[in-house]
Amino acid sequence: MSAMAAPIRVGTAGWAYDDWNGIVYPARPPRGFDRLVSMAQLFDTNEINSTFYRIPPAKMTEAWVRRIEHNPRFVFTAKLFRGFTHERESGDAERDAFAAAMQPLAEADRLGSLLVQFPMSFHNTEENRRHLETTLDRFADFPLAVEFRHASWDAGDILLLLARRAAAFVNIDQPLFSANLPATGHVTAPVAYFRFHGRNAAKWFGPDSSNEERYNYLYSERELEPWARKIDEASRAASKGVYAILNNHFRGQAVANALQLQALLTGATREVPETLRDHYPALSAATTTAPSEPQKRLF
Numbered sequence: 001m002s003a004m005a006a007p008i009r010v011g012t013a014g015w016a017y018d019d020w021n022g023i024v025y026p027a028r029p030p031r032g033f034d035r036l037v038s039m040a041q042l043f044d045t046n047e048i049n050s051t052f053y054r055i056p057p058a059k060m061t062e063a064w065v066r067r068i069e070h071n072p073r074f075v076f077t078a079k080l081f082r083g084f085t086h087e088r089e090s091g092d093a094e095r096d097a098f099a100a101a102m103q104p105l106a107e108a109d110r111l112g113s114l115l116v117q118f119p120m121s122f123h124n125t126e127e128n129r130r131h132l133e134t135t136l137d138r139f140a141d142f143p144l145a146v147e148f149r150h151a152s153w154d155a156g157d158i159l160l161l162l163a164r165r166a167a168a169f170v171n172i173d174q175p176l177f178s179a180n181l182p183a184t185g186h187v188t189a190p191v192a193y194f195r196f197h198g199r200n201a202a203k204w205f206g207p208d209s210s211n212e213e214r215y216n217y218l219y220s221e222r223e224l225e226p227w228a229r230k231i232d233e234a235s236r237a238a239s240k241g242v243y244a245i246l247n248n249h250f251r252g253q254a255v256a257n258a259l260q261l262q263a264l265l266t267g268a269t270r271e272v273p274e275t276l277r278d279h280y281p282a283l284s285a286a287t288t289t290a291p292s293e294p295q296k297r298l299f
Contacts, residue, residue: 005235009045010262012254013247023252040068047245052079062104075112117147124152145193162188175201185230192238198248216250228264256280
């Protein structure tokens, strides 16, 4: 990166996955072990995905701020509650509750963006454009990033709409079906946002799929390299930085790929558990082996 480039933060979507035990975390995490602390030792961001399923109390988000204090560079992003994007039944009460939950993060300057993620069924229609604008209005006090899955949203008027609202267009990697949003590198706001979902086309749709199977994909470094160039370019246009989030969370694959992408972008290597390097040998070039007590050393 040049001196003029904005900060690039790479991380994962969430941190509380049981199938990471024995790979990313100890097989039997000891009492007091903190998964979020571990993530903030490896990365400078994490996308909070639990907020999509339920609105947390402010005491919980205050605790998250305390738990990442050892990393002064760390900034969260948070996924908007699904009642606004998928179920579309939430109103002012839920809006106020969600804003209150985000306030401790914002006041601590630890909130980089709210992720407004719409489903594949959300196509670019007049009705849905109205709903998009209503949602942007409801959360206009926060920095916003909007993720579409359907290709119809990759349109000039939508980019202009988001730019007027200073909302980021989320650039995603996903299987290349004809109706899926293709790879993009748009920057429509002071923040740029990238998300990686994997390319498990066989399990992307269908009744026998699941979140675990859908996002069961390990990127090769060769597949990440073109995205690293897009992210680096975006960092020169996004004045407040770039967020790159790996969502291929099955068995810690997101952690492995986030470490690789981070190394491609910054050249930095991090100490990781030996179990992670054992499961993902390609990490040998991007990491070193951590001590046996990974939470003993903090920033």
